[in-house]
Amino acid sequence: xxxxxxxxxxxxxxxxxxxxxxxxxxxxxxxxxxxxxxxxxxxxxxxxxxxxxxxxxxxxxxxxxxxxxxxxxxxxxxxxxxxxxxxxxxxxxxxxxxxxxxxxxxxxxxxxxxxxxxxxxxxxxxxxxxxxxxxxxxxxxxxxxxxxxxxxxxxxxxxxx
Amino acid sequence: xxxxxxxxxxxxxxxxxxxxxxxxxxxxxxxxxxxxxxxxxxxxxxxxxxxxxxxxxxxxxxxxxxxxxxxxxxxxxxxxxxxxxxxxxxxxxxxxxxxxxxxxxxxxxxxxxxxxxxxxxxxxxxxxxxxxxxxxxxxxxxxxxxxxx
Numbered sequence: 001x002x003x004x005x006x007x008x009x010x011x012x013x014x015x016x017x018x019x020x021x022x023x024x025x026x027x028x029x030x031x032x033x034x035x036x037x038x039x040x041x042x043x044x045x046x047x048x049x050x051x052x053x054x055x056x057x058x059x060x061x062x063x064x065x066x067x068x069x070x071x072x073x074x075x076x077x078x079x080x081x082x083x084x085x086x087x088x089x090x091x092x093x094x095x096x097x098x099x100x101x102x103x104x105x106x107x108x109x110x111x112x113x114x115x116x117x118x119x120x121x122x123x124x125x126x127x128x129x130x131x132x133x134x135x136x137x138x139x140x141x142x143x144x145x146x147x148x149x150x151x152x153x154x155x156x157x158x159x160x161x
Numbered sequence: 162x163x164x165x166x167x168x169x170x171x172x173x174x175x176x177x178x179x180x181x182x183x184x185x186x187x188x189x190x191x192x193x194x195x196x197x198x199x200x201x202x203x204x205x206x207x208x209x210x211x212x213x214x215x216x217x218x219x220x221x222x223x224x225x226x227x228x229x230x231x232x233x234x235x236x237x238x239x240x241x242x243x244x245x246x247x248x249x250x251x252x253x254x255x256x257x258x259x260x261x262x263x264x265x266x267x268x269x270x271x272x273x274x275x276x277x278x279x280x281x282x283x284x285x286x287x288x289x290x291x292x293x294x295x296x297x298x299x300x301x302x303x304x305x306x307x308x309x310x
Contacts, residue, residue: 013216013218016215016216017215017216017218018213018215019206019212019213019214019215020177020183020213020214020215020216022184022199022202022203022206022214023199024182024184024185024195024199025181025182026183026184027179027180027181027183028181038181041179042179042180042181043179045179045216046178046179048216048218049178049179052219053218053219054216054217054218054219055216055217055218055219056174056216056217057176057177057178057179057215057216057217058173058174058176058177058214058217059169059170059173059174059177059202059205059211059214060174060211060212060213060214060215060217061170061174061210061211061212062209062210062211062212066170066210073257073264083297084297084299087297087299088299090299091298091299099298099299100295100296100297100298100299101295101296101297101298101299102228102293102294102295102296103292103293103294103296105291105293108291109230109261109291109293114228114293144259146257146258146259146261146264147257147258148255148256148257148264149256149257149258150255150256151254151255152242152243152245152246152254152255152256152263152265
């Protein structure tokens, strides 16, 4: 699939990463700002959606403001030959918002599977982490949950236009 | 939160496809007016319940990106966090309860630029960085099911 992002795409990303204008014709407004045709802007955004450069377009809820304060990053050490299956299983759970394979850095960092777990509080997150541990069974060679204590910076992806 | 607010939040995390009039499309599906949809989205954004209404980009498809962890002495945490957050390339920065207590995401246009930024942070702080780039993604973030009581 064509995943090449060109200079015009980058200008569109820069113009929309803080959100679309809440007006009846938001894409036409963005196009006017950039001196582009509205149809071109929509085609390019559709292409980025199809290629996966844009994950989704919609309302981005602030989970923290909604009371989901138990954002816990669970990290797991699973055997390399089982990580794909484990990742797909864990990633499909509805309380997991992100699930990634990342490198180990031995001896300081033994974990290779990351799953972001959401709940209303720590107890709920802990319960969900136990659920993941039960699913992984013997493939769970060790895990930890890292709770965030402070958000020091949170913005959408930033790309200079 | 009223029913329309809940429905907009829960059902429209991913359905704002490029269309000349996306909010009118949503309104039609919900059986309300375009003004209602825009009004509620404005209110939710102003209240901070919605961070924004728009595209969610996938960092690695738009350049180089890396999750980075650092072990920062407690007394220096605020200063180091401030230094890190000051880079426009840093888009998330969290304090977490762990020996690795500072976690952030760096996104740059190229891998070289990313490595240069990491080196810069190490020089300026005198602290090591742990690079954890994504190797595979098992979940495409299509929104988050919100369970209302």
